[in-house]
Amino acid sequence: MTTDYNKHGVARQYQQAKQQPWRHRVEAYSFLRCIGDLAGKSVVDMACGEGHFTRRLKLGGASTVMGFDVSERMVELARAQEADDPAGIEYVVHDARELAVDRAFDLAVSAWLLVYAREREELARMCRGIASWLRPGGRFVTFTTNPDLYLFQPRGDFRPYGFEVLVEDQVYEGAPITWRIHMDDTVLDIENYYLPISAYESACREAGFRDFRVHGLELAPAEDGVDDHEHWAEFMRAPPAVMLECVRE
Numbered sequence: 001m002t003t004d005y006n007k008h009g010v011a012r013q014y015q016q017a018k019q020q021p022w023r024h025r026v027e028a029y030s031f032l033r034c035i036g037d038l039a040g041k042s043v044v045d046m047a048c049g050e051g052h053f054t055r056r057l058k059l060g061g062a063s064t065v066m067g068f069d070v071s072e073r074m075v076e077l078a079r080a081q082e083a084d085d086p087a088g089i090e091y092v093v094h095d096a097r098e099l100a101v102d103r104a105f106d107l108a109v110s111a112w113l114l115v116y117a118r119e120r121e122e123l124a125r126m127c128r129g130i131a132s133w134l135r136p137g138g139r140f141v142t143f144t145t146n147p148d149l150y151l152f153q154p155r156g157d158f159r160p161y162g163f164e165v166l167v168e169d170q171v172y173e174g175a176p177i178t179w180r181i182h183m184d185d186t187v188l189d190i191e192n193y194y195l196p197i198s199a200y201e202s203a204c205r206e207a208g209f210r211d212f213r214v215h216g217l218e219l220a221p222a223e224d225g226v227d228d229h230e231h232w233a234e235f236m237r238a239p240p241a242v243m244l245e246c247v248r249e
């Protein structure tokens with residue numbers, strides 16, 4: 001069943017899940033490098049959750065940053081952090097499958113949004129919604145579950161990194177992909193859905209995007225300078241996430 005981020009405790013658990021080392025070493029490093037220069041840009045963070053990346057986009061030099069999420073609880077957490085430490089970010093409750101009203105951002109980003117589309121029609125609505133936030137020539141960059149994880153032989157073993165990715169025996173469109181995140185005192189299951197990369201590409205094209213590209217993940221250098229590539233080898237052999245980029249016509 002689709003993860004309910006409004007359910008008691010889930011939003012807080014997710015906040016805790018963002019503390020795992022791979023979030024910093026691979027997720028944030030790859031995503032922010034793919035997003036690139038933020039200076040002077042207006043940016044919308046779609047499915048912003050509690051603002052994990054939204055704050056980093058503003059700190060990274062974006063001129064205007066707005067975050068939206070369909071979960072009221074997530075937006076509440078994001079606003080609470082904005083109240084504690086104001087960065088000038090506006091957070092709103094909004095469903096990415098709906099069109100924006102009168103908006104023209106330079107850049108639209110999302111970490112973990114497209115994976116909530118279970119079938120192509122829902123994905124098409126989402127991509128039309130995303131396009132509606134951008135000015136012509138504006139970029140969309142997203143970090144998402146790697147649908148090709150079904151193809152890796154052997155399948156990836158992510159337990160050394162604090163999570164598992166549970167998939168069906170046979171792949172089919174809409175198949176659930178469960179991220180089981182193990183934390184000290186709790187386990188959080190997040191359900192995503194499989195659609196092939198070709199479905200993402202055609203939905204983006206039909207929504208008015210061009211120059212669709214797929215980017216692989218990168219590993220940030222270790223802060224203490226110790227070579228730990230061996231530890232990360234399995235993660236990078238069977239990368240569980242991928243980044244997509246395209247430009248609005």
Ligand SMILES: C[S@@+](CC[C@H](N)C(=O)[O-])C[C@H]1O[C@@H](n2cnc3c(N)ncnc32)[C@H](O)[C@@H]1O
Nearest residue numbers: 005047048049052069070071095096111112116
């Ligand atoms: C895994 S969390 C990611 C949050 C944040 N981007 C991050 O990386 O920390 C996924 C988020 O997507 C949001 N979401 C799912 N479907 C959505 C939709 N149709 N429109 C807007 N947000 C959505 C959920 O409420 C949840 O906050």
